[in-house]
Amino acid sequence: MIDQPKISLSGVQKHFGPKHVLRGIDLDVPRGQSLVVIGGSGTGKSVMLKCILGLIRPDSGQINIDGQDITGLSNRDREAVMGRMGMLFQGGALFDSLQVWENVAFGLIQGKSMQREKAREVAMAKLAQVGLNAAVGELSPSELSGGMQKRVGLARAIATDPEIIFFDEPTTGLDPIMADVINDLIVKCVRELGATTISITHDMASARKIADRVAMIYEGQILWHGPASEIDRSGNDHVDQFINGRADGPIQMQVRKL
Amino acid sequence: MMRFNFLAMIGSVILQFLGAVGRLTLFTAQGLRHCVTPKFYFRILGRQMLQIGYFSLPVIGLTAFFTGAVLALQIYVGGARFNAESLVSSIVVLGITRELGPVIGGLMVAGRVSAAMAAEIGTMRVTEQIDALTTLSTNPYKYLVAPRLIAGATMLPLLVLVADIIGVFGGFVVGTQKLGFNAGTYVQNTIDFLHADDVISGLVKASIFGFLISLMGCYHGFMSKGGAQGVGRATTNAVVSASIMILCANYLITEMFFAQ
Ligand SMILES: Nc1ncnc2c1ncn2[C@@H]1O[C@H](COP(=O)(O)OP(=O)(O)OP(=O)(O)O)[C@@H](O)[C@H]1O
Ligand SMILES: [Mg+2]
Secondary structure, three states: OOOOOOEEEEEEEEEEOOEEEEEEEEEEEOOOOEEEEEOOOOOOHHHHHHHHHOOOOOOEEEEEEOOEEOOOOOHHHHHHHHOOEEEEEOOEOOOOOOOHHHHHHHHHHHHOOOOHHHHHHHHHHHHHHOOOOHHHHOOOHHHOOHHHHHHHHHHHHHOOOOOEEEEEOOOOOOOHHHHHHHHHHHHHHHHHHOOEEEEEOOOHHHHHHHOOEEEEEEOOEEEEEEEHHHHHHOOOHHHHHHHHOOOOOOOOOOOOOO | OHHHHHHHHHHHHHHHHHHHHHHHHHHHHHHHHHHHOOOOOHHHHHHHHHHHOHHHHHHHHHHHHHHHHHHHHHHHHOOOOOOHHHHHHHHHHHHHHHHHHHHHHHHHHHHHHHHHHHHHHHHHHHOOHHHHHHHOOOOHHHHHHHHHHHHHHHHHHHHHHHHHHHHHHHHHHHHHHHOOOOHHHHHHHHHHHOOHHHHHHHHHHHHHHHHHHHHHHHHHHHHOOOHHHHHHHHHHHHHHHHHHHHHHHHHHHHHHHHOO
16 A cells, blocks of 8 residues: 555546636655646646645546545545645635634634634644744734735644645745745655645745655646656756746747737 | 527526526525534624624614604604504504514615625635635535524524514604603503514514525625625625515515415
């Protein structure tokens, strides 16, 4: 069973109306590894994560977690699987009717039925890990800066020590030093907690630091997939263009030149 | 060709309508199911009860008072000057408890509460907070919808009871202060004409209206998409549909209670 990937997607497709976003995604993530997904804006990276989380039902294809296909599960069974996952949403998605610490403690109180006092302590500890002090815990999310919201979202995603964690652009909007703190934190989640993670990022410095493996998504499919160490030797023009951030190359952005 | 287009248009409208009815039915069934199955979020239920019940009191009190007052005035000037004392008090108490208390109360609360619910839940939808709930092992129907449905169905009867009392009091004030009726006789007439049935039918109505108000607020909030504009649309739709449903349901319930 050692070889069985923790997360495995095969032939996952998703349309929104006429828009064919995912055109057959095949992807394996081994247990305890960190996969970084790169790819242009609007290519369906966030949609892919939501499919794995069960928030969006794919039109076709299989998504296996620990060898169990989750696309056909009943709601109750899927809730059980979801209890083992954490997600940092691209836009934060903090509950603005709750205080910051209640946001972080939410999964502990509601999902794991922890006492509020105890959950509060854990939440404050998680906030400290992302560089936020106890005073911030008492604020409401709308009183925070964008980067602070991102870090609270991160603290919430890892609060229950999930087996699988998804980070949707964890370092976007952070200053370079804080971004590196967050990178270290993600690495730590993988190394120390043994979590399996998928991170989406446009930040190549971050990708190099946290990735065991890298996958590039292009036109709704996985174009290239390999160990992080080989990203500079992928032999793929699309990947080269993307990681070096060049406007010229095989990937043409849909913009009109003035 | 024209005719074909016309038929196709009718067909698509009907399909859309049926789709909406289906979605609403499923949503209602889900919401009701989570009202009666654990676990229960008492903290949120309490907050919603406060929000719907307590904070609607000023609005309800004012509308009820003036409704009762104007009712007394209208009946008096509308030709009921002979035998006015018993007629005014009886019509006021019947009108308020049977119809005006629940309907006007329901409409006022619909404006206040279903709009607020649709805006709050709609914002949670478009900012992915509802998705986030799901990833934190919390069923959004249980956490968001069920407490609001329960709070609506239980708080509105209480509000309407208050509205009944204040409305009758409004009629009493106009009757005794302006129309010169005797206070003792007015109260006696009111009590003589008041039957438990009238109050109970009003409260049953109120409970159903309260449910509809919360249902519309939650449903339109849940289904909203497309940013701030979508949330705005959801808010309007929630108020309009809740109001229409209240008026339709009012007719149906009255028919059930009183038409033999
Ligand atoms: N709920 C939805 N309804 C309709 N279309 C959607 C929905 N969610 C996503 N899309 C479409 O799917 C495409 C992919 O969106 P997605 O959010 O996955 O992009 P992304 O790769 O995460 O981009 P970015 O890097 O900018 O975050 C977009 O074109 C978007 O318009
Ligand atoms: Mg995205």
